[in-house]
Amino acid sequence: MQISMRLYKTFLKGGIPEYLARYYWWAYLWDKSIWFFDHQPIINAILFGQYDTLLRNTLARVETRPGARLLQLTCVYGKLTPSLLHHAGNEVHLCDVAAEQLRLARGKATDVADRCHLARMNAEALGYANDAFDQVVVFFLFHELPPQARQHVYDEVARVVRPGGSVLVTEYAETPHHHWLYKIAPFRWVIGRLEPFLPGFWRENVTEKLGAALATFAKSLSAEPQVEYCFSRFYRVMRFDVHGDRQAEPEDLKKAANTTATSVLMQHDGGPLGTATFHRASRRCLTSKKFLA
Ligand SMILES: C[S@@+](CC[C@H](N)C(=O)[O-])C[C@H]1O[C@@H](n2cnc3c(N)ncnc32)[C@H](O)[C@@H]1O
Numbered sequence: 539m540q541i542s543m544r545l546y547k548t549f550l551k552g553g554i555p556e557y558l559a560r561y562y563w564w565a566y567l568w569d570k571s572i573w574f575f576d577h578q579p580i581i582n583a584i585l586f587g588q589y590d591t592l593l594r595n596t597l598a599r600v601e602t603r604p605g606a607r608l609l610q611l612t613c614v615y616g617k618l619t620p621s622l623l624h625h626a627g628n629e630v631h632l633c634d635v636a637a638e639q640l641r642l643a644r645g646k647a648t649d650v651a652d653r654c655h656l657a658r659m660n661a662e663a664l665g666y667a668n669d670a671f672d673q674v675v676v677f678f679l680f681h682e683l684p685p686q687a688r689q690h691v692y693d694e695v696a697r698v699v700r701p702g703g704s705v706l707v708t709e710y711a712e713t714p715h716h717h718w719l720y721k722i723a724p725f726r727w728v729i730g731r732l733e734p735f736l737p738g739f740w741r742e743n744v745t746e747k748l749g750a751a752l753a754t755f756a757k758s759l760s761a762e763p764q765v766e767y768c769f770s771r772f773y774r775v776m777r778f779d780v781h782g783d784r785q786a787e788p789e790d791l792k793k794a795a796n797t798t799a800t801s802v803l804m805q806h807d808g809g810p811l812g813t814a815t816f817h818r819a820s821r822r823c824l825t826s827k828k829f830l831a
Pocket residue numbers: 555558566581611612613614615616633634635636639659660661662677678679682687
C-alpha cells in the first residue's frame with residue numbers, strides 16, 4: 539500500500555502536475571499503459587461504444603474556415619488529432635504536459651507534420667499569446683482536473699481564444715441521474731475511484747464558468763452554446779461562440795495582465811526538438827527543457 543502510494547512520485551518530474559501523477563499515472567504517464575490505451579477498441583470501450591459518435595459530433599463543429607488556427611488542448615488517445623488535421627485542413631496546435639503523449643501524437647500526424655505544431659506546456663498556464671486561436675478544442679480534459687486546475691484552464695482557454703472564435707468542448711454531460719448506468723451503484727463507485735474529479739465536474743455549469751472567464755478578458759459568449767447530447771445525455775459536445783463585446787475596463791486589463799503567461803512557445807514543425815522558456819507569475823513554471831530527441 540505504502541509502495542503504491544509512493545509509486546506516483548516517480549512520475550512527478552519535468553513539470554508534471556501533482557494531480558496528474560497521483561491520479562492518472564496509470565492512464566497517461568506509464569509507457570505500458572500508453573501503449574495499451576491507444577488502441578481504438580479500448581478507447582471505444584471506455585466511452586461505452588460512443589467514440590465514433592463523439593468524434594463525428596465534434597468534427598461537425600470544428601472550425602474549417604481557410605486559415606483558421608486551431609488549438610487542441612492536450613493529447614487524447616485515438617484518432618482525434620489526425621482527424622482534426624485532415625478535417626480542418628488548417629494549422630493545428632497541440633499541447634500537453636506529458637512528453638510521451640506528444641510523441642504519440644506526433645506519430646499520428648507524420649503526413650501533415652508541417653501543419654501540426656506540438657508544444658509541451660501545462661494547460662493551466664499556456665505559453666500562447668492572447669487571442670491566438672480561432673478555435674480551442676477541449677476533448678475530455680475538464681473532468682480529469684481538480685477544481686482549481688479546472689478554473690485555471692477555463693481562464694487560459696478564455697485568454698487564448700480570439701473574439702469571433704469558438705471553444706469546442708466534448709465531455710460528460712451534467713450528472714446523469716436518470717441514466718441506466720448511473721443507477722448501478724457499483725458503476726458509480728468504480729467511476730468515482732477512477733475519475734475522482736468527475737462528480738465535481740458533473741455538477742459544474744460549464745457555460746457559466748467559461749462565460750465568467752471570458753469576461754475577465756473583455757470577451758463573452760455571443761449566444762447560448764450549441765449542445766449535442768449523445769448516449770442518452772451521458773456525453774455532450776458543446777460549441778461556444780465568442781465575441782469581444784466592449785473596450786476592456788482598466789480593472790479587467792489589470793486582472794488579465796496578472797494571469798497572462800510570458801513565454802516562448804515550444805514548437806515542433808517536423809524538426810527534431812523544441813525548447814521552452816516558460817514563466818508565469820504565481821503559477822507553476824516549466825523550465826527550458828529538451829524533450830523530443
Ligand atoms: C485530454 S485528457 C483525457 C483524454 C481522454 N481520456 C482520451 O484519451 O480520450 C488526457 C491528457 O491530458 C494531459 N493533461 C492533463 N492535465 C494536463 C495539464 N494540466 N496540462 C497539460 N496536459 C495535461 C495528459 O497528459 C493526457 O495526455
